[in-house]
Amino acid sequence: MDDKMNHKTYHRSKTVTVFFLCALILFGLAGRLAYLMIFQSEYYTLKAKELHERERSIKAARGRIIDANGKILADNKTVCTVSVIHSQITDTENVIAVLSEELGLSQDYVRKRVEKYSSIEKIKSNVDKATGDIIRSYALDGVKVDEDYKRYYPYDTLASKALGFTGGDNQGIIGLEVIYEEYLKGEAGTILTVTDAKGVEQDEEGEERVEPVSGRDLYVSLDINIQSYATQLAKQTMETKEADRVSILVMNPQNGEILAMVDVPEFDLNNPYTLPNGMDASAFSEKKRQELLNTMWRNGCINDTYEPGSTFKIITAAAGLESGAVKPEDTFNCPGFIMVEDRKIRCHKVGGHGAENFVQGTMNSCNPVFITVGLRIGVERYYSYFRQFGLLDKTGIDLPGEAGTIMHKMENIGPVELATISFGQSFQITPIQLATTASSIVNGGRRITPHFAVKAVSADGTDSQVFSYPVRNDVVSAQTSETMRYILEQVVAEGSGKNGAVEGYRVGGKTATSQTLPRGSGRYIASFLGFAPADDPQVLALAIIHNPQGTYYGGQIAAPVVRQLFENILPYLEKMDYNRT
Amino acid sequence: MAQRNASRRGQKRGESFMDYSLLFIVLFLVGFGMVMVFSSSSYEANIKLGDSTRYLRQQLFASILGLVAMMVVANIPYHFWERFAVPAYISSVVLILLIIPFGHSSGGATRWLYIGPISLQVAEVAKLGMILFLSSLICTLGKGIRTNKGFMLVLLSPAPVAAMIYFITNNLSSAIIVMGIVVLMLFVSCPDYKRFFLLGLIVLAVAAVLVFYVVQTAEAHMDDLDFRGARILAWLDPEAYSDDRAFQTIQALYAIGSGGVLGKGLGQSMQKRGFLPEAQNDMIFSIICEELGLFGGIAVIVMFLLLIWRLMIIANNAPDLYGALLVVGVLGHIAVQVILNIAVVTNTIPNTGISLPFISYGGSSVMFLLIEIGLTLSVAKGIHLKDL
Numbered sequence: 001m002d003d004k005m006n007h008k009t010y011h012r013s014k015t016v017t018v019f020f021l022c023a024l025i026l027f028g029l030a031g032r033l034a035y036l037m038i039f040q041s042e043y044y045t046l047k048a049k050e051l052h053e054r055e056r057s058i059k060a061a062r063g064r065i066i067d068a069n070g071k072i073l074a075d076n077k078t079v080c081t082v083s084v085i086h087s088q089i090t091d092t093e094n095v096i097a098v099l100s101e102e103l104g105l106s107q108d109y110v111r112k113r114v115e116k117y118s119s120i121e122k123i124k125s126n127v128d129k130a131t132g133d134i135i136r137s138y139a140l141d142g143v144k145v146d147e148d149y150k151r152y153y154p155y156d157t158l159a160s161k162a163l164g165f166t167g168g169d170n171q172g173i174i175g176l177e178v179i180y181e182e183y184l185k186g187e188a189g190t191i192l193t194v195t196d197a198k199g200v201e202q203d204e205e206g207e208e209r210v211e212p213v214s215g216r217d218l219y220v221s222l223d224i225n226i227q228s229y230a231t232q233l234a235k236q237t238m239e240t241k242e243a244d245r246v247s248i249l250v251m252n253p254q255n256g257e258i259l260a261m262v263d264v265p266e267f268d269l270n271n272p273y274t275l276p277n278g279m280d281a282s283a284f285s286e287k288k289r290q291e292l293l294n295t296m297w298r299n300g301c302i303n304d305t306y307e308p309g310s311t312f313k314i315i316t317a318a319a320g321l322e323s324g325a326v327k328p329e330d331t332f333n334c335p336g337f338i339m340v341e342d343r344k345i346r347c348h349k350v351g352g353h354g355a356e357n358f359v360q361g362t363m364n365s366c367n368p369v370f371i372t373v374g375l376r377i378g379v380e381r382y383y384s385y386f387r388q389f390g391l392l393d394k395t396g397i398d399l400p401g402e403a404g405t406i407m408h409k410m411e412n413i414g415p416v417e418l419a420t421i422s423f424g425q426s427f428q429i430t431p432i433q434l435a436t437t438a439s440s441i442v443n444g445g446r447r448i449t450p451h452f453a454v455k456a457v458s459a460d461g462t463d464s465q466v467f468s469y470p471v472r473n474d475v476v477s478a479q480t481s482e483t484m485r486y487i488l489e490q491v492v493a494e495g496s497g498k499n500g501a502v503e504g505y506r507v508g509g510k511t512a513t514s515q516t517l518p519r520g521s522g523r524y525i526a527s528f529l530g531f532a533p534a535d536d537p538q539v540l541a542l543a544i545i546h547n548p549q550g551t552y553y554g555g556q557i558a559a560p561v562v563r564q565l566f567e568n569i570l571p572y573l574e575k576m577d578y579n580r581t
Numbered sequence: 582m583a584q585r586n587a588s589r590r591g592q593k594r595g596e597s598f599m600d601y602s603l604l605f606i607v608l609f610l611v612g613f614g615m616v617m618v619f620s621s622s623s624y625e626a627n628i629k630l631g632d633s634t635r636y637l638r639q640q641l642f643a644s645i646l647g648l649v650a651m652m653v654v655a656n657i658p659y660h661f662w663e664r665f666a667v668p669a670y671i672s673s674v675v676l677i678l679l680i681i682p683f684g685h686s687s688g689g690a691t692r693w694l695y696i697g698p699i700s701l702q703v704a705e706v707a708k709l710g711m712i713l714f715l716s717s718l719i720c721t722l723g724k725g726i727r728t729n730k731g732f733m734l735v736l737l738s739p740a741p742v743a744a745m746i747y748f749i750t751n752n753l754s755s756a757i758i759v760m761g762i763v764v765l766m767l768f769v770s771c772p773d774y775k776r777f778f779l780l781g782l783i784v785l786a787v788a789a790v791l792v793f794y795v796v797q798t799a800e801a802h803m804d805d806l807d808f809r810g811a812r813i814l815a816w817l818d819p820e821a822y823s824d825d826r827a828f829q830t831i832q833a834l835y836a837i838g839s840g841g842v843l844g845k846g847l848g849q850s851m852q853k854r855g856f857l858p859e860a861q862n863d864m865i866f867s868i869i870c871e872e873l874g875l876f877g878g879i880a881v882i883v884m885f886l887l888l889i890w891r892l893m894i895i896a897n898n899a900p901d902l903y904g905a906l907l908v909v910g911v912l913g914h915i916a917v918q919v920i921l922n923i924a925v926v927t928n929t930i931p932n933t934g935i936s937l938p939f940i941s942y943g944g945s946s947v948m949f950l951l952i953e954i955g956l957t958l959s960v961a962k963g964i965h966l967k968d969l
Contacts, residue, residue, distance in 0.1 A: 014769045015909060022916045029923045030882050036837050036927060044838020052833065052851045135767055141677040188734045196624070197855025453628040 021267040053192045053208075054199060060186030061149050061459070062170050063215030065163060065177075067261070068223045069456075074177070074269075078131025081125040084114050087200050088144030097175075099123055099143070102135050119581055120199070124149055125168075136481035151177075153269035160327050161265040161299035162452065163401065173272070174297050176220065176452055179398050183456040184333075185199055185464075186215030200516035204499040205352045221257035226250055226569050230260040234543075237561050238264050244460070247431055248561070249298045252437030253531055253540040256448035256469060258397075259569075272297070302402045305428035306544070309514030310365045310528045310554070312424030312434070316374055317487065318441045319361055319385035322480045325376040328487065330358045338368035340419040345371060348513075359579040362487050363495025365511065367423045374422025375415060382418060388476055390447045393430065395436045396470070397450045407428045422514065435542045440475045442508065443483050443535050447472035489534035497528065499559035502566045506534035509562065511554035516547070523547045528558035532566055539573060541565055599959040600657075603891045607939065607954050608886060609902035611644050611947065614940035621853045621868040622861035622942065636748055636861050643944030649950030654955030659904055660962065662956070663723035666717030670742070676703040677745045684750075692750045693945075696710050702945035704746050704755035709949050711739045711759055711871040712766075712910030712956075718772045719901045735770075739763045758917050765913035769896075792817075816931035830928050832857040837878075837927065846875025861942035863934050864928045867907055881940070885919045895961045904960040911953040914938075 036044070065074035082103065089095055092114060100110040103124050113121045125148065127135075136145045151166040164175020171185065172178035189212030194202045234246040250260035265276060275281050276296055281289055320326035336352030337344050347353065347367045353360075361369030374382060386392060386407070394402045406428040408417055420426040432450055440447040447568065449469035459462045476484070488508035491497040495507045509530030516523040526548055533539040543561040551557055615637060621637035667761035676694065680703060684691035693700045718735060725731040726895070734967045736791040739759060768777050816828035823831040835854035852872045853860040860868050868880040892912040899905035915938050922937045936943050938950050 010772045011769050011902070011905060014771075015893050015896045015912075018765055018769060018909070018912065018916070019889055022889050022920065025920050026882050026886050026923075029927065029929065030879050032927045033870065033878050033882075033923070034875060034927055036834065037840055037870060038842060039836075040838050041841045043840065044835050048835040048839040048851065064583070177807070191935065194851065196851075198628075202851075400948070443811070455720060 006537070007435070009181055012460060018324075020442055028085050030289040036573070049453075050533055052057065052194050054195045054201075056191045056193065057211045058189035058191060058209075059148055059170065060188050060212035061214040062151060063180075063187060063217045063220045063456070064219060065182040065184075069218075069222055071224045072154060073159065073220070073222070073224070075152045075154060077152040077561070079125070079127045079148050079150040080127040080129055081122060081134075081146045081148050082127055082132065082135055083122045083144045083146070085120050085121050085142045085144060085199070086114070086116065087142070087198050089114065089140075089389045095140050095143055096331075097142060098135065098138050102131055103127065120144070121174055128445060134463065140265045156268050157266040158224070158231060159222060159261060160269045160272075161263050161297065161301075162261045163269060165269045165272045165573055171461050174401075175299075175399060176218065180218050181455060183218060184231045185214040186212040186459075189213070198325045201525070203571075215466070216456040216463075218456050221252070221259060222261070222452055223259045224229055225572065227260040227262065229261045229568055230541075230565055231264065233561055233565055234262045234264040237545060237557070241545055241550065243545045243548045245291055245300055245546040246380070246561075247542075247544045247546075248565070249301050249431055249435050249542040250565070251435055251439065251450055251540055253443045253448070253458055255538045256436070256439070256450045257454070258452050259539065260451075260513070261299070261301050263298075265296075267296050299399065299401075300544075300546075301342050301431045302397060302399050302428075303404050305406055305430050306525055306546075307425050307428055307514045308434050308478065309424040309512035309525065309527065311438070311510045311512040311527055311542075312429075313362065313365065313370050314421075314438050314441060314484065314488065314510050314529070315389060315391070316370050316400075318389070318476050318484050319377055320358075320373040321383060321483055322385065322476045323377050325381075326373045328359045328483060329358065331360055332356055332358065332366070332369045334364075334366050334368045336359070338371050338419075340371060340415050341376070343416050343419075354392075357470055359487050359490055360495075362510075363491050365491075370422045371419040374418050379418055382421070383413070389437050390472070391433065391437055395432050395450050397428075397436075397455050402432070403430050405433060425514065431544055434529065435540060438510075438531070438542075439537075439540050441481060441530055442488065442540070444478050444481045445473065446464065447475045450463075458501070484536070488531070496555045497530070497559050500528055500530045500554055500563050500566075502532065502563055502570060504568065505532050505570050507532045507563075507566060508534035508537070511559055513552060513554045519575065524552035526552050526554040526556075526558045528554050528562050530562040530566065532558070532570055539566075539569065596962060598622045598962050600895060600958060601889070603954070603961065605894065606884060606888045606891060607618040607830065607951070610888070611951070612650075613881075613884075614937075614947070615640055615644065616847075617865055617869055617907070617940055618861045618942045620848050620872065621850065621865055624854050625860070627857075633787045633915075639944060640942055640947065641949050643809040644951070646944075647948035650948065651955035651958070654952055655958035655962070657959060659907060659956060659959040662713055662907075663717050663720075663903060666714045667747065668739075669710040669713040673703075673707040673714075673742055674745065676706055677700075677742070677749050679703070680749055688956050692752055700944065702943070704750060704752050704759075707742055707746060707947040708755070708759060708914055709953060711742060711762060712867035712907060712953070714912065715739065715763060715766050716903050716906035716910060719766065719906055724895055726767075727772065732767070732771065734774065735767050736763060752934075754921070756934045757921070757933070758935070761917035762910055762913040765917070766910050769909045770906065771900075787920050812933070816928060827932075829858065829864060831931050833864045833926050834868040834928060836871040838862075839876075840871040842875045844870070844877055847872050859922050863922065863936050863941060864926055864930065865941050866923055866937050869940075882919075882923065885915070885938075889916050892957060895957055895964070897958050898964050900963040904963055908960050911957050914953065915950070 005471045054258045061076050064072050067073050093494060096107060096110050096114050100107045132145045151170060162175055164177035165173055166174050166177050172181045189230045190210045192208040196202060226556045230248040230250060234248050238246045247263050251334055275292055333355050334347055334353040336350055337346045341464040353364045353366045356364060391405055394404055417426060436450050448471055451469050453467050455464055455466040459561050485508055489506055492500045492507045492509045500509045501507055510527060514525050516525055525544060525546055527544040531537040541562045543558045545558055548557055607638055609659040611868055618636040618640045623633040623856055626635045680691055683694060685693040685695055687693060692702050692922055694703055719726060722731045726735060743756040743759040746752050746759060784913035793812055794812045799814050811826045815822040815830060819827035819830045836857055850868050852871055853868050869881060889912055896905045896912060899908060918935055918938050921935045925932055925935060936946050939947060
């Protein structure tokens with residue numbers, strides 16, 4: 001009995017020990033639990049939230065592009081994206097039948113997507129809102145119709161190469177759409193929905209929305225009336241002259257605002273991937289098709305360079321006057337050619353222009369006169385003017401892919417090269433570069449930056465950002481500029497550019513006819529650069545006709561284009577009191 | 582003190598003393614377990630089986646069966662079981678061996694025997710079997726347990742059963758629990774501490790060497806590591822293995838951590854919605870923490886502590902050594918399982934499948950635990966008889 005009591009005494013104390021040992025361990029675990037649930041709580045809550053929430057983005061409405069009159073050039077229309085959530089579909093066959101019927105898709109195509117085990121599967125995007133509404137009205141389980149925005153261009157082909165278009169995610173692909181992407185795109189919003197492990201939304205948990213911020217509206221200097229008319233003229237010219245391409249640039253030489261930029265043939269912005277003239281896309285390889293599209297989208301006004309020919313004499317004249325190498329009253333004699341070193345360079349008038357002063361030489365567009373002036377200036381001085389006028393740099397226009405000037409290196413320029421440069425041959429510049437440089441010369445000597453964008457305004461109109469562009473004042477002196485305006489007005493009034501004259505207006509300008517390389521191919525580029533009023537230029541236009549058939553002289557076919565343009569837009573601009581602020 | 586209080590209460594209630602405190606704690610845990618099994622399983626059960634109450638009904642059925650068995654056992658004087666020591670051992674062995682030809686698999690492990698409509702997890706039977714067997718064995722040995730021979734006999738005689746549980750049913754956790762019960766019963770029945778201190782040191786050293794070995798091996802041969810070695814790596818750095826080996830652990834930690842102090846509210850767990858697989862099983866404690874917060878988690882721990890305390894009181898007031906040892910066995914079973922479960926769920930030790938007594942889903946487990954409580958109640962009934 002005693003022994004048994006002993007036995008029990010230590011077994012009791014040991015049971016108590018066991019209990020306290022357990023209590024100790026449980027306290028430790030409670031401490032661990034407290035650590036996890038108090039100090040680590042934030043970390044694990046965040047992790048769990050990331051795991052439980054599915055993020056769906058809400059597209060932001062892209063900013064519109066609005067012309068100088070407030071007309072909308074690029075807009076958004078509501079389209080729908082139809083998708084299915086596999087785990088929520090209750091009537092698979094019906095879903096397949098309805099979707100293939102309403103969306104015009106094959107049953108197999110829809111079936112593949114409906115039966116695919118994924119959290120959300122897109123069936124079709126860019127569905128008309130009306131179709132989307134019909135599908136929504138079926139109220140099918142597991143079918144989601146999300147509204148979305150699609151870019152829409154009300155004027156189809158108008159200014160297509162300048163405006164550009166957007167891709168599947170509403171991102172800019174070319175033109176202003178890509179340059180001003182940051183302003184136009186806005187900020188996508190998000191819908192955070194809580195889902196279970198399979199992606200099934202938990203309705204009772206609600207959803208968290210971050211509203212999207214619409215993109216800013218882009219106000220551009222482009223004037224739809226001028227653009228339309230210029231486009232019409234360009235098309236007409238292209239057809240009557242059977243030309244390859246016709247470009248027309250209209251800008252304000254005072255501040256660089258571009259009023260119209262036409263490069264026909266243009267393309268349909270609402271169907272930018274459709275090849276021109278019924279070309280069958282399937283007939284070409286992927287690579288070839290992309291090449292054709294790139295050609296179609298190419299903006300000849302800024303992406304391509306050409307030999308400017310006689311319009312470039314404006315630059316030579318300005319350099320000559322500015323450097324003092326020539327004065328308007330200097331006299332020259334043109335026998336129909338000029339010898340430069342051992343080379344005989346012909347004037348376009350075979351018999352020669354005879355005796356003429358510099359103003360008359362310009363009116364006649366006499367090559368020997370300009371070669372003489374060029375040689376008088378000399379390579380180094382000519383080159384420094386070239387740089388001073390901004391010809392060696394890009395213009396900085398707010399469009400992508402501007403081509404640079406293709407010019408000889410200074411050390412490679414001999415007298416012959418200098419002679420050809422003087423009348424606009426043996427190098428290449430872009431049309432926008434020529435128009436900009438000419439603007440700078442006639443506007444009093446200010447190098448302006450050509451541009452479209454005027455301001456970007458937030459969707460609610462509360463925040464407006466006005467763009468400013470660099471201006472350089474040292475191109476030529478005011479005196480030289482004034483002389484140039486006078487000389488160029490004479491060119492139109494009585495010289496080679498008389499077809500550019502507009503009754504009742506003072507117009508200045510210069511014609512050009514250049515043969516494209518290789519010489520002797522019979523391909524020409526006819527062009528005319530005009531501005532008005534000649535004493536205080538408010539508008540400058542450059543028309544370039546590529547490979548016209550029949551008559552190819554700039555003075556005969558390009559000058560009338562600008563004349564017709566001016567006849568219409570000059571009264572319009574006056575009435576609009578355009579840019580007279 | 583405790584002994585005297587319990588005795589007095591026993592006196593007042595006369596012959597049919599029932600330990601209502603213990604009964605209340607157990608009923609509370611079973612009821613709370615049912616609520617949590619429903620909460621943690623209903624969402625997935627609805628999706629997978631189209632029947633949100635499937636697990637709840639099965640648990641309810643097993644619990645009722647268990648409660649009936651508990652009341653029956655509670656009313657049988659516990660000495661009745663003394664004669665079943667050897668049969669208990671033999672039937673444990675036989676049941677485990679029956680797994681080889683007749684076992685049913687679930688979740689990659691073969692642990693169940695089907696007897697009519699009832700599935701039986703044999704390891705649960707073996708735990709009860711070992712408690713019955715050892716209680717008798719230790720009583721028979723008497724003072725002999727103080728000798729090294731007696732000590733080793735008690736320690737090693739259940740080892741074959743533990744080994745069979747491990748190798749045949751591939752259930753390391755149940756093997757550990759069986760050995761845990763053995764060591765605790767041996768500890769209580771031996772007067773000295775030295776050998777247990779030594780035993781504890783050996784276990785710790787082996788564990789440390791194992792962890793060290795696994796970490797070393799991991800650097801050299803990532804692919805050669807076996808399943809359990811990988812679990813140790815996953816334990817040390819769960820975030821690095823969050824996609825596979827530590828998936829369950831990480832999901833449990835997300836549940837616990839995101840519960841915070843007050844929890845998301847009953848039924849509001851997100852992790853049970855497919856993120857934490859089989860949330861009603863071994864990881865149910867993490868769902869309790871997610872829904873009921875730190876307060877809920879600690880309340881559950883406190884309830885188990887109360888249960889262990891109550892078992893200690895009964896063991897220390899048991900009329901004789903056999904009764905005391907039965908209760909110590911039950912105490913050991915519950916304590917080891919609670920501690921290991923919470924330690925696993927909080928990633929305090931490497932992951933091994935251990936259910937939370939009375940709360941986790943599992944019919945065999947809750948049934949045999951209730952039978953063990955029945956035994957305890959029977960021992961408690963004897964208290965006044967001795968002290969009178």
